[in-house]
Amino acid sequence: MNYLQKGTKEFTLANLALFAAGFITFSNLYITQPLFPQFSETFGVTPAMASLSLSLSTGVLSVALLLFGSLSESWGRKKLMSISIFAASILTVFLAFVPSFETLLLLRMLQGFVFAGVPAIAMAYLGEEVDPKSLGIAMGLYISGNSIGGLSGRIIMGTMNDLFSWRMGLIFTGLLSLLICLYFVWALPPSKHFIPKKLEIKALAKSLVHQLKDPGLLCLFGISFMLMGGFVTLYNYISYKLLEPPYNLSNTVVGWIFIVYLVGTFSSTWFGSLSDKYGRQKVLLTGIAIMFSGTLLTLPINLVIKIIGIVVFTFGFFGSHSTASGWVSVRAEKDRAQASSLYLFAYYFGSSIGGTTGGLFWSCWGWYGVIAFISACIVTAFTLAVTIVLLTRKARKF
Numbered sequence: 294m295n296y297l298q299k300g301t302k303e304f305t306l307a308n309l310a311l312f313a314a315g316f317i318t319f320s321n322l323y324i325t326q327p328l329f330p331q332f333s334e335t336f337g338v339t340p341a342m343a344s345l346s347l348s349l350s351t352g353v354l355s356v357a358l359l360l361f362g363s364l365s366e367s368w369g370r371k372k373l374m375s376i377s378i379f380a381a382s383i384l385t386v387f388l389a390f391v392p393s394f395e396t397l398l399l400l401r402m403l404q405g406f407v408f409a410g411v412p413a414i415a416m417a418y419l420g421e422e423v424d425p426k427s428l429g430i431a432m433g434l435y436i437s438g439n440s441i442g443g444l445s446g447r448i449i450m451g452t453m454n455d456l457f458s459w460r461m462g463l464i465f466t467g468l469l470s471l472l473i474c475l476y477f478v479w480a481l482p483p484s485k486h487f488i489p490k491k492l493e494i495k496a497l498a499k500s501l502v503h504q505l506k507d508p509g510l511l512c513l514f515g516i517s518f519m520l521m522g523g524f525v526t527l528y529n530y531i532s533y534k535l536l537e538p539p540y541n542l543s544n545t546v547v548g549w550i551f552i553v554y555l556v557g558t559f560s561s562t563w564f565g566s567l568s569d570k571y572g573r574q575k576v577l578l579t580g581i582a583i584m585f586s587g588t589l590l591t592l593p594i595n596l597v598i599k600i601i602g603i604v605v606f607t608f609g610f611f612g613s614h615s616t617a618s619g620w621v622s623v624r625a626e627k628d629r630a631q632a633s634s635l636y637l638f639a640y641y642f643g644s645s646i647g648g649t650t651g652g653l654f655w656s657c658w659g660w661y662g663v664i665a666f667i668s669a670c671i672v673t674a675f676t677l678a679v680t681i682v683l684l685t686r687k688a689r690k691f
Contacts, residue, residue, distance in 0.1 A: 295485055299427040303482050307422065308434045310481035311415050315438030317378045317470045317477075318411040320446030321385050322350060324466055325401065326528060327451045327548050330536055331459045336394035341652025344529050346401050351525075352645030353405030355638045359501070361413035370418040370484050377410020378474050386467035389460040412439075412637065421486045437558060444554040451548015504632045509624050512681035514639040516577075516617050516674045520584070521640045522647020523670035524610045527591070529648050530655045530663050531603065540596060553604045557611030564612035565619060573623075574682040577616045581678055584609030585671045588664055613674075614640075620681075 297304040325332070329343040336343075364373060384404045391397040415435055423431045446466065453462030504510055528551070535542045535550070560580075568576045587609055590602025618636055625632035647670060654662035 296424040297422050297427065297431075297482070298424045304423070304427060304431075306480040307419075307482050308431055310477045311419065311431075311435045312438035313473045313477050313480075314374055314378055314411045314415060315435055316442035316445070317382060317473055318408055319439045319442035320449070320466065321381050321404065321470060322354070322408050322446070323347065323443045324385065324446045324450055324463065325350075327447050327532055327544065327551070328454065328459050329529065330532055331454060331544075332394065332397075335459075336397075338394055339652065340530060340533055340655050341649055342394070344649045344652045345398055347525070347529065348645040348649040349398055350401045350405035350408065351641040351648070353402050354408050355641035355645065357406045357409035358413045358637050358641070359634050361409045370414050370421075371481055373410050374414050374418075374481075375474070375478050377407050378470070378477060380404075380407040382467050382470035382474055384467075385463055385470060389463035389467070413634070418484065422482070422484060436561075440554055440558050444551055447551040448548045451544045451546075451551075454548075455543055455545045501631050501635065504625060504635055507624065509681050509684045510621065510632060510635070512677045512684070513617050513621050513624065514635055515677045516581075516681075517614070517636050517639040518643035519647075519670045519674040519677070520581070520610060520613055520617075521643035522650075523584075523588075523667040523674075524606075525644040525648040526651030526663060526667055526670075527588070527603070527606060529651060530660075531591075533655065534660050539594065550600065550603065553600070553607050556604055556608045560608045560612040561615035564616050568616050568619065573616055573620050574678075574685065577613060577620070577678050578675065578682070580609050580613030580616055581671060581675045582609070584613060585668065585675070588667050588671065592661070592664055624685075 297307050325346040328346070329340060332338060332343040332346060333340060361373065361377075381404055384400055384407070388397060388400055391400065419431050419435065449466055450459065450462045453459070453465055531550070532544075532547050534540070535547050536544070564576055564580055584606055587602050587604070587606025590605060591599050592602075593599060618633070621632050621636045647666075651663055651666050654666040658665070
């Protein structure tokens with residue numbers, strides 16, 4: 294079989310193309326997060342309302358993931374991914390010209406739908422086209438494109454907002470994304486091993502219901518929901534905290550704080566190797582505990598300690614997320630693709646619900662309220678982790 298192998302030109306082009314697709318998707322998805330204070334000022338909305346510019350996108354994305362994965366089985370991989378990133382890029386340019394916050398939210402919901410095309414399909418493409426011996430590095434490069442895209446979108450917007458305006462930042466990012474889209478279409482090799490399947494909604498629904506009957510998987514989905522809800526809450530409202538006294542940081546500096554995301558790239562890989570050595574149960578509980586300690590470190594006024602807390606918090610989150618997501622594939626005895634889709638659904642839905650709910654705590658009780666909310670999410674996730682550990686030991690599903 295003619296699979297893409299490490300060291301070949303086709304392998305390199307495919308990986309760079311999917312890196313680009315991940316970069317476009319996640320840089321544009323999180324592009325509004327550093328702009329919440331500007332939305333509050335420009336449109337006169339509360340922090341919780343401003344957060345809807347991200348929460349509505351991730352909420353629609355969570356549902357659309359289930360649809361796009363199934364559509365790609367029938368319509369093909371490259372076509373849907375191309376449509377997804379082109380549409381997302383064009384909509385980012387349109388966002389720069391919105392006359393009202395309501396129009397902005399409408400466009401962001403539409404973006405949330407088209408964003409789903411890449412995360413729902415890219416891994417399936419890699420699994421079909423890449424030689425199994427080269428799959429690990431291919432997956433790693435794609436995921437790095439996701440994280441670097443999310444990081445870059447935040448940094449670009451923070452910097453452009455200070456130099457020009459948030460509207461100019463959106464235009465710049467949208468046009469840059471369109472150029473990268475052209476590279477994606479040119480570089481990604483056509484599918485050679487894709488076999489179209491008939492779209493069967495009943496079979497899909499049946500397999501999804503089957504996953505929801507497993508209490509262990511439900512715990513993992515709940516952990517995904519809670520951890521992501523707490524994680525996005527911290528990053529949603531840390532900008533408000535750092536822009537106000539006693540810090541009075543600029544948008545550019547606040548944007549660069551998101552570079553701590555890079556520790557997540559390391560911790561997700563490192564925790565994976567620790568899981569193989571010490572077991573998922575211990576590693577997951579440890580990761581959640583690290584995330585909680587980072588949360589508490591953001592309470593002191595001292596800026597250095599607060600940033601260290603963000604680093605520790607991020608380190609623990611990505612490690613826990615990688616461990617839990619890997620556990621889903623092990624726990625699901627069949628229909629693993631659907632189980633992974635449900636995990637991602639919970640992940641992004643948690644971002645939507647938690648990210649906006651945290652804004653209510655910020656408005657009522659400030660940073661202490663935000664930390665109380667995040668702590669509640671983490672404690673709940675820890676409880677669910679203990680539950681699945683007990684279930685796993687009882688069933689001997691290590």
